[in-house]
C-alpha cells in the first residue's frame with residue numbers, strides 16, 4: 322500500500338473516531354436551560370466583586386457539569402452562567418475528569434489559527450460547523466478574585482470561545 326493511501330486512511334480514521342467520541346449523546350440534566358429561551362440570548366453582566374455568591378454560582382456550574390462529565394470525554398466540556406439561568410460573567414471549562422477551571426469575567430486578549438471546526442452545545446440540539454481559533458490567550462479572575470492569564474490550545478480553546486459567546490448571549494446555532 323502506498324504511503325499516501327496509508328496516510329489518508331489514518332487521517333480518515335482519526336476524524337471518524339473524533340466525530341464518534343465528541344458526538345456521544347449526553348443525558349442533559351434538567352437544570353441546563355435549552356434553546357429556545359430568551360435567557361440564552363441575554364448578555365451577562367460583569368462581576369464587580371468576587372464574593373460568596375460568586376462562589377455559589379461557580380459551584381452550581383461545576384455540580385451541573387459533573388453530572389454529564391465522563392473519562393472518555395477528552396475534547397473538553399464547558400458551561401456558562403446563562404445555561405443555568407444566571408446573568409453574571411462566569412464560565413467553567415473542563416481541565417481533567419471532574420476538574421474544572423473557573424473563570425470570572427473572562428476576556429480573550431490574543432487569538433491565532435482560525436480554522437474550520439465542529440461543535441456541540443448542551444443548550445442546543447445537533448452539531449454545528451463553524452470557525453474557531455485554535456490558540457487563545459485569556460485574562461480572567463479566579464475564585465479568590467485574583468487576576469490570571471492562561472493560554473488554551475485546540476479543542477479546549479474552541480470550548481472557551483463557545484462559553485465566552487454564551488456570556489454575550491450568542492449560541493453556536495446563531496448565524
Ligand SMILES: [Zn+2]
Nearest residue numbers: 442443444483
Ligand atoms: Zn454551549
